[in-house]
Amino acid sequence: MCWAAVLLSFLLGQNPNEMDYLLRKIPDATFKTSDSSAMHISSWYSKKPVLLTLAYGRCPGVCNPYLLQIRDQISLLGSEKQFQVVVLSFDAEDQPKQLWRLAGFNENSPPPANWTFGVLEEDTRASLLTSLGLKTQMVGGLYEHNTVLALIGEDGSILQWIEGLPGTAQWDRLFKELTSEFVPVYSTLNNTVWTSCFQYDPASGTWRMSWGLLMILGPALITFFIIIILQSITRNDRTKNNSSILIQNQL
Amino acid sequence: MKTFDKKFTLLWLITILIVFLVAIAFGITMRMEQAEMVDVGPLNFYILMTSHGLLMAGVWFVAGMAGIQYILSRYFEVPRWGSVVAYACTLAGVVVLLISTFLTKFHAGWYFLYPLPFYAKGADSGPVLFLIAIAILGAGWLLWSLVLLVTILRKYTVTQALAWHHITGRPGPAVSPFILISFVSLIGVTACLLAAVVLVILYFIELARSGTMSNDPLLMKNLTFFFGHTLVNEMLYLGLAVLYELFPKMAGKPAYKTSWYVAISWNATLLIVLFAYFHHLYMDFAQPVAFQFIGQVMSWFAPLPAACVTIFSVLTTVYRSNMKWSLASLLYFFGVMFWAVGGVGAILDAVIANNLVLHNTQWVPAHFHTYNLLGNVFFSLAFASWFADEYGSEKMAPSMVKVIFSLLVIGGTGFVIAFYLGGALSVPRRVDMYSETVDEGISLAKMAVVFASLYLVGMIMYTVDFTKRCAGQLFS
Amino acid sequence: MIIQKEVFLVFSMMFIIIVTVFFLVFISSKKIGEFQNLNRKRAIFFFIAFGTVLLVLGVSLPKSPYFLYANDQPAQKVFVAAKQFSFSISKYPIATDDDFNMSAGAEITVPIDEIIEFNVSSLDVNHGFSLYKDGVLQAQVQAMPGYVNRLRWRFSESGTYDILCLEYCGVAHAAMAAKLKVE
Numbered sequence: 001m002c003w004a005a006v007l008l009s010f011l012l013g014q015n016p017n018e019m020d021y022l023l024r025k026i027p028d029a030t031f032k033t034s035d036s037s038a039m040h041i042s043s044w045y046s047k048k049p050v051l052l053t054l055a056y057g058r059c060p061g062v063c064n065p066y067l068l069q070i071r072d073q074i075s076l077l078g079s080e081k082q083f084q085v086v087v088l089s090f091d092a093e094d095q096p097k098q099l100w101r102l103a104g105f106n107e108n109s110p111p112p113a114n115w116t117f118g119v120l121e122e123d124t125r126a127s128l129l130t131s132l133g134l135k136t137q138m139v140g141g142l143y144e145h146n147t148v149l150a151l152i153g154e155d156g157s158i159l160q161w162i163e164g165l166p167g168t169a170q171w172d173r174l175f176k177e178l179t180s181e182f183v184p185v186y187s188t189l190n191n192t193v194w195t196s197c198f199q200y201d202p203a204s205g206t207w208r209m210s211w212g213l214l215m216i217l218g219p220a221l222i223t224f225f226i227i228i229i230l231q232s233i234t235r236n237d238r239t240k241n242n243s244s245i246l247i248q249n250q251l
Numbered sequence: 252m253k254t255f256d257k258k259f260t261l262l263w264l265i266t267i268l269i270v271f272l273v274a275i276a277f278g279i280t281m282r283m284e285q286a287e288m289v290d291v292g293p294l295n296f297y298i299l300m301t302s303h304g305l306l307m308a309g310v311w312f313v314a315g316m317a318g319i320q321y322i323l324s325r326y327f328e329v330p331r332w333g334s335v336v337a338y339a340c341t342l343a344g345v346v347v348l349l350i351s352t353f354l355t356k357f358h359a360g361w362y363f364l365y366p367l368p369f370y371a372k373g374a375d376s377g378p379v380l381f382l383i384a385i386a387i388l389g390a391g392w393l394l395w396s397l398v399l400l401v402t403i404l405r406k407y408t409v410t411q412a413l414a415w416h417h418i419t420g421r422p423g424p425a426v427s428p429f430i431l432i433s434f435v436s437l438i439g440v441t442a443c444l445l446a447a448v449v450l451v452i453l454y455f456i457e458l459a460r461s462g463t464m465s466n467d468p469l470l471m472k473n474l475t476f477f478f479g480h481t482l483v484n485e486m487l488y489l490g491l492a493v494l495y496e497l498f499p500k501m502a503g504k505p506a507y508k509t510s511w512y513v514a515i516s517w518n519a520t521l522l523i524v525l526f527a528y529f530h531h532l533y534m535d536f537a538q539p540v541a542f543q544f545i546g547q548v549m550s551w552f553a554p555l556p557a558a559c560v561t562i563f564s565v566l567t568t569v570y571r572s573n574m575k576w577s578l579a580s581l582l583y584f585f586g587v588m589f590w591a592v593g594g595v596g597a598i599l600d601a602v603i604a605n606n607l608v609l610h611n612t613q614w615v616p617a618h619f620h621t622y623n624l625l626g627n628v629f630f631s632l633a634f635a636s637w638f639a640d641e642y643g644s645e646k647m648a649p650s651m652v653k654v655i656f657s658l659l660v661i662g663g664t665g666f667v668i669a670f671y672l673g674g675a676l677s678v679p680r681r682v683d684m685y686s687e688t689v690d691e692g693i694s695l696a697k698m699a700v701v702f703a704s705l706y707l708v709g710m711i712m713y714t715v716d717f718t719k720r721c722a723g724q725l726f727s
Numbered sequence: 728m729i730i731q732k733e734v735f736l737v738f739s740m741m742f743i744i745i746v747t748v749f750f751l752v753f754i755s756s757k758k759i760g761e762f763q764n765l766n767r768k769r770a771i772f773f774f775i776a777f778g779t780v781l782l783v784l785g786v787s788l789p790k791s792p793y794f795l796y797a798n799d800q801p802a803q804k805v806f807v808a809a810k811q812f813s814f815s816i817s818k819y820p821i822a823t824d825d826d827f828n829m830s831a832g833a834e835i836t837v838p839i840d841e842i843i844e845f846n847v848s849s850l851d852v853n854h855g856f857s858l859y860k861d862g863v864l865q866a867q868v869q870a871m872p873g874y875v876n877r878l879r880w881r882f883s884e885s886g887t888y889d890i891l892c893l894e895y896c897g898v899a900h901a902a903m904a905a906k907l908k909v910e
Binding site: 293294297358359360364365366367370371467468469472502512534535536537540543544547548551552555559563566567569570571572573574576584585587588591592595596599600602603604605607608609610611612614671672674675676677679681682683684685686688689690691 | 729730731732734735737738741742745746748749752753755756757758759760761762765769772773776777780783784787788790791792793811851852853855857859862863864865866867868869871872873874876877878889891893894895896897898899900901902904
Binding site for chain 1: 442
């Protein structure tokens with residue numbers, strides 16, 4: 001099931017839901033770190049942007065390849081000090097160190113300083129999951145869940161939100177945001193808007209033409225057809241008048 | 252000459268002149284408020300602004316249409332009901348508009364940029380009434396332009412009316428520039444009025460389904476300026492069509508012929524005009540850059556065919572023509588001059604890099620007042636003067652010509668220069684008062700009041716003279 | 728020289744040229760004669776105009792504000808939200824009315840000679856976000872509901888900048904203003 005969800009979101013390539021989460025604040029949840037101390041997420045995001053994702057240690061499916069992929073992509077980026085990767089477990093039975101394994105770290109090669117692993121505390125777990133749009137369901141002692149990668153800004157608001165494995169274009173935009181490269185504009189249209197002429201594509205950070213554009217082209221197209229129709233209904237008048245037209249023009 | 256066409260044109264012209272005087276008075280009141288000479292308050296200021304904008308756009312649009320209708324009726328049998336229905340719709344639309352602004356206090360501006368009508372609505376019925384006014388005007392004018400299109404199409408096929416045979420050299424009936432330009436403009440008018448229809452429908456759907464459906468502000472802005480910009484642009488071309496017909500005769504020269512380059516120019520204009528409106532959205536970075544670039548390229552190419560051909564033709568017509576100047580020919584000739592001047596102001600603003608500091612400053616009203624107040628209005632006044640000279644009881648006295656023409660030119664020039672200076676000094680447009688940051692606006696507004704009053708005096712004299720000479724015809 | 732003055736200068740020059748040409752032709756209308764080499768002069772006139780248009784487009788399009796400092800790294804992000812009839816400016820995103828009220832009226836300071844990225848949006852109708860220094864408009868961008876427009880700008884002068892609303896937004900539009908400190 002996990003894989004099916006990931007595959008589906010990968011094939012779709014973009015997240016039409018991103019606008020529902022963009023700029024919303026996440027609750028300042030607490031989590032237990034590997035040295036057993038309690039920590040607020042804000043202690044990271046107040047210092048630098050946070051790439052936040054959720055997983056759980058016993059996951060038989062998506063969590064391991066998902067985190068490996070994130071690790072691969074981030075290693076390509078290079079500028080590691082500019083942000084913090086925070087991986088939190090929503091499974092109370094987890095130990096933070098168990099999570100290392102998911103991203104391919106172990107005691108011999110521990111995660112670097114810009115990676116943080118932790119287990120969410122009971123009290124704020126549900127609200128954090130809701131705010132990030134992470135859906136979990138217990139099936140036979142294991143969780144079925146979707147995967148979410150969110151970029152959290154300095155004040156705890158979601159600057160980017162990607163469900164499933166990010167595509168190349170989504171990574172591109174994420175890195176642009178992390179390194180403050182220029183994305184000229186983005187949309188925060190709410191869902192009562194029934195159509196627009198350009199669809200903002202969160203994956204590439206660009207605009208695509210949408211069928212609402214027809215509303216602008218429409219008047220010109222209709223005019224074209226009206227002229228053609230008028231031409232055909234006036235055909236008889238024209239043949240009648242053609243003989244006298246040259247004389248009339250001299251008037 | 253058919254009496255009905257003459258009388259009805261006269262009715263149009265007198266109505267237009269009266270509404271124009273009222274709309275000028277609105278405008279002067281706005282400038283007086285800005286100059287702190289009167290105190291009407293911000294709400295009344297924006298009510299006046301909304302009324303002034305739509306009245307002016309409407310009145311000079313119908314003036315252009317009335318001119319086209321009249322010249323067409325000299326050639327062909329033009330159905331009367333188009334003009335009659337449009338007249339009724341215009342009157343009804345203006346009445347509903349004035350009710351919506353002055354009684355229900357609707358004040359969202361004539362271009363009613365979404366979603367402002369839901370905020371600056373005055374009473375709850377304000378936006379409904381205003382949109383009804385737009386719908387009445389739009390429907391009447393759309394019908395009228397279709398009737399005129401049919402009139403042309405009863406004589407020519409589409410390709411003939413577009414003078415394609417003048418480009419290819421194939422045989423076909425001679426198409427005068429008047430027919431070509433009218434046809435091109437009427438197509439543009441139809442397209443932009445259809446955009447208004449779409450816009451109004453979208454508004455009504457949102458009004459009907461309050462809260463559960465909303466429109467995309469960027470889409471609505473595109474539609475708004477497709478309608479608004481194109482309408483104002485095309486109404487200038489309507490005036491030009493009549494100029495092509497009348498001006499050479501005033502200069503005692505043979506009528507203009509549709510040559511291959513005139514045909515190409517106006518066919519190009521037909522397309523270019525539809526894309527130029529993008530320049531209204533330069534400062535909306537959400538609009539894809541490709542559209543912004545199309546906007547600047549089209550805005551810069553727009554004057555090449557239409558303006559360059561017309562300016563060159565008019566200059567060579569007058570050059571050593573030994574012509575006798577009348578008010579009509581003076582207004583045509585200098586109308587073209589001011590059109591060129593306003594055009595320069597417009598294309599400077601149409602550079603995206605300049606627009607960054609000119610958008611929504613007084614540079615915008617500066618250039619469009621130049622080619623409306625001193626260009627398009629001059630074209631229509633020229634038509635009216637020609638009409639009065641032709642059918643009125645007597646010709647206009649030469650001293651009267653001098654006084655009226657000087658008042659209009661001096662008043663108009665001073666008035667727009669105040670706007671240009673305002674633009675250069677970063678004074679914003681559409682404000683009822685100037686904050687300390689831009690307090691140069693106050694003295695410029697005073698200057699504008701003085702010059703606009705001269706223009707108003709000129710217009711009153713023109714209207715009185717016109718009515719005196721022609722009113723008898725209306726009831727004869 | 729500031730852009731407005733340059734534009735005004737070019738405009739004034741063109742104004743004088745156009746008026747002179749029309750006036751000379753007007754005066755010539757008292758004489759009798761013919762315009763010589765009509766076709767050739769028309770062609771020259773057209774090609775000069777065509778060349779000018781191409782030149783201006785080639786020079787001015789790359790200067791469009793959409794690419795301003797696009798390859799640089801901004802030192803600071805500033806979030807701006809407009810709502811009838813005030814601005815709210817913050818270092819944090821402003822997405823809701825609560826966010827708006829929290830930072831409404833607060834004055835913020837941005838560093839001089841650094842690239843600042845303004846993220847501008849609106850919570851109700853269209854507004855305009857403009858930066859004035861000593862009454863001279865420096866830059867602007869529209870604040871449209873549903874969209875966040877990003878304008879990157881580098882302040883070369885310190886002091887207080889006035890922010891005015893430049894899109895008509897209702898009765899108190901003229902009074903809609905805010906301030907920004909640059910140090």
